[in-house]
Amino acid sequence: MDLLLFVIMFILGLVGSFFSGLLGIGGAIINYPxxxxxxxxxxxxxxxxxxVSSISMFQVFFASLAGVIAFRRKVKTGRSGGAIVHRxxxxxxxxxxxxxxxxxxxxSGHLDGRVINLIYGILAIIAIVLMLIPGKGKLDTSEPLxxxxxxxxxxxxxxxxxxxxxxxxxxFILIPIMLTILNIPVRTTIASxxxxxxxxxxxxxxxxxxxxxxxxxxxxxxxxxxxxxxSLGSRVSSMxxxxxxxxxLIVLIAITAVKVWSSIL
Numbered sequence: 001m002d003l004l005l006f007v008i009m010f011i012l013g014l015v016g017s018f019f020s021g022l023l024g025i026g027g028a029i030i031n032y033p034x035x036x037x038x039x040x041x042x043x044x045x046x047x048x049x050x051x052v053s054s055i056s057m058f059q060v061f062f063a064s065l066a067g068v069i070a071f072r073r074k075v076k077t078g079r080s081g082g083a084i085v086h087r088x089x090x091x092x093x094x095x096x097x098x099x100x101x102x103x104x105x106x107x108s109g110h111l112d113g114r115v116i117n118l119i120y121g122i123l124a125i126i127a128i129v130l131m132l133i134p135g136k137g138k139l140d141t142s143e144p145l146x147x148x149x150x151x152x153x154x155x156x157x158x159x160x161x162x163x164x165x166x167x168x169x170x171x172f173i174l175i176p177i178m179l180t181i182l183n184i185p186v187r188t189t190i191a192s193x194x195x196x197x198x199x200x201x202x203x204x205x206x207x208x209x210x211x212x213x214x215x216x217x218x219x220x221x222x223x224x225x226x227x228x229x230x231s232l233g234s235r236v237s238s239m240x241x242x243x244x245x246x247x248x249l250i251v252l253i254a255i256t257a258v259k260v261w262s263s264i265l
Contacts, residue, residue, distance in 0.1 A: 015034065016031035050111075063230050068194060100161040101160040101207060102164065106211045108164065109211025148182065169204075
């Protein structure tokens with residue numbers, strides 16, 4: 001085992017997932033630039049955009065799996081805070097995002113690395129805008145949940161394609177869509193989006209495997225770090241005010257987006 005590779009990938013997985021759990025945003029939007037630039041800065045052979053998206057996708061899969069398991073435990077112990085998974089919403093959005101992420105994960109192996117970086121650059125701008133918009137969403141009510149199935153399926157499919165390409169789960173785009181466009185209650189959105197992102201990650205991982213270029217050792221090392229980091233981030237988030245860190249992260253993502261765009265242009 002290459003000790004330097006293990007240490008760096010473990011730390012990157014730990015740091016990326018820690019801030020993901022701390023700030024409640026999708027991990028890939030943080031992990032992608034870390035994986036793309038930091039290894040080469042530390043003297044390792046740089047990863048290609050294809051390899052970075054594969055590592056990120058596997059990381060999202062295991063992180064979302066851990067989140068689903070943790071949520072199920074909270075439900076059993078009555079500590080879920082009233083959040084419920086809406087099966088109809090998960091069926092429509094989950095099946096669509098699965099199809100999209102399968103396609104995105106597969107075709108990413110046939111795309112030029114600059115195209116993958118370009119898509120990340122676009123998603124980074126979207127993430128910055130969404131992080132600056134105050135959170136909105138109606139409170140849960142006792143009324144039956146009604147949503148536009150075509151919009152739910154269509155938007156999930158589109159999110160799945162771009163997420164599968166860059167190795168993301170798409171939560172940072174899905175949640176605003178569910179809250180503002182579909183008008184889903186907050187608690188239902190939180191619980192259901194967790195299941196939908198996990199389904200998206202399944203499709204993305206399968207797509208990446210069929211597309212090839214899977215660096216297994218870096219994936220394993222990064223996943224080990226990410227599982228620890230996500231848990232730590234979630235615990236710390238309940239103890240501190242993360243608003244300042246959130247804006248600092250926006251600046252970091254913006255700088256990364258500028259670097260990605262400059263390398264493309």
